Amino acid sequence: MKNQKNKIFGSIIAVVLLIGIVFIINDNRKASHVHSSANELRQNNQILVNDTTNEPSSHTNDIIRYHGDLANNYNTVTELTYDSEAIYKVEVINSKSFEYEGVVFTVSTANVVENYKGDVISSFVNILETGGNYNNTEYVFEDSSVLKSGDKAVVYLKKYEGPIPEAQGAFVISGVYQGKFNIDEASGDLLVPAAVEQQELTEVRSLIDLNLE
Amino acid sequence: MKKTVSLIAGSLILLTVLPSSIFAYTYSDNGKPFPDMNFTYYSTLSANYSGPASAAMTDWSRAVGATYTASNSTSKEIHFSDNDYGATGWNATTDHHHVQFSSYDYLDEVRANRHYMGSMSAVDREGVFGHELGHVFGLGHTTDPWTLMCNSLNGRVVVTPQLDDIQGVESLY
Numbered sequence A: 001m002k003n004q005k006n007k008i009f010g011s012i013i014a015v016v017l018l019i020g021i022v023f024i025i026n027d028n029r030k031a032s033h034v035h036s037s038a039n040e041l042r043q044n045n046q047i048l049v050n051d052t053t054n055e056p057s058s059h060t061n062d063i064i065r066y067h068g069d070l071a072n073n074y075n076t077v078t079e080l081t082y083d084s085e086a087i088y089k090v091e092v093i094n095s096k097s098f099e100y101e102g103v104v105f106t107v108s109t110a111n112v113v114e115n116y117k118g119d120v121i122s123s124f125v126n127i128l129e130t131g132g133n134y135n136n137t138e139y140v141f142e143d144s145s146v147l148k149s150g151d152k153a154v155v156y157l158k159k160y161e162g163p164i165p166e167a168q169g170a171f172v173i174s175g176v177y178q179g180k181f182n183i184d185e186a187s188g189d190l191l192v193p194a195a196v197e198q199q200e201l202t203e204v205r206s207l208i209d210l211n212l213e
Numbered sequence B: 001m002k003k004t005v006s007l008i009a010g011s012l013i014l015l016t017v018l019p020s021s022i023f024a025y026t027y028s029d030n031g032k033p034f035p036d037m038n039f040t041y042y043s044t045l046s047a048n049y050s051g052p053a054s055a056a057m058t059d060w061s062r063a064v065g066a067t068y069t070a071s072n073s074t075s076k077e078i079h080f081s082d083n084d085y086g087a088t089g090w091n092a093t094t095d096h097h098h099v100q101f102s103s104y105d106y107l108d109e110v111r112a113n114r115h116y117m118g119s120m121s122a123v124d125r126e127g128v129f130g131h132e133l134g135h136v137f138g139l140g141h142t143t144d145p146w147t148l149m150c151n152s153l154n155g156r157v158v159v160t161p162q163l164d165d166i167q168g169v170e171s172l173y
């Protein structure tokens, strides 16, 4: 009798476990789809509608996305702060996109509004980003659009070293996009992290979260 | 009865603790960019890069049965190249282009950045190319360092496709 009871309970538990696992799997599937469609929405209205069938797409490409393997990955504000040579609040004056060896880059000239770390040699800073608008196509690195004229942002920067002529003396965003937090004036200066996968960075909403205030 | 309650409670706890992500894999570019896993490629990689790229292709062939056939410059699906882009923050990038060019429907550009990859070991280069080839399938990033699709070499601890990467590809193709 006791044995049978145990068997029954055993099977109940097995069923509960099974149902639970199925739910988790479904949830995960959904989660990743929601995640990607949310990212798609981030790309303003220019959503690249490219169905998953294999028919050749007849529409023009508005967005080309770079998927990159990062040289340095930052998961926390501490890592980002420690590894960056400069941390500024900037206001972008102008941006220029160009192509170098097949890759589209943008150099933005920005006013340094606030200096949190690093020496400000002048009140301006040039920022090199991968991606930009070039030949009627928007090039986006992962989910992050490059800075554009009028944008305000808190940026974690490293000196650019390399052959790109337009980028001599410029800085790059630490972690390509991870060290970029756009300031959304419409929402009362809430910070919008460019990082979508790094938990702590993705959750940043204010200067306090960045330990800058 | 007590035993049962604790068993059920235990299994419930187990359920919540069970990997919140049984699958870590994600997709990019709305999923499947290629009709199948039989790729043609054209490589302009220099000597230190072509070996690791080939090794990465072999890794994916073993893992999911993909094929990679060398092709000429005008009818390729994947183009491998390497250049010095400087300290841009990325080791390599992959991007999908569609039609607009010519006879082929899709073209993925896999670009290695010598600035960072120049000082890597052959095995690390293999890992970077393998990661980029994961993007070619249409995979996105994970934050799990035990997957090839983890988004950065400095966090990633594997250089070949792992179960999760394989499951990601197999659910697409």
Ligand SMILES: [Zn+2]
Residues within 6 Å of the ligand: A067, A068, A069, A070, B131, B132, B135, B141, B151
């Ligand atoms: Zn990647």
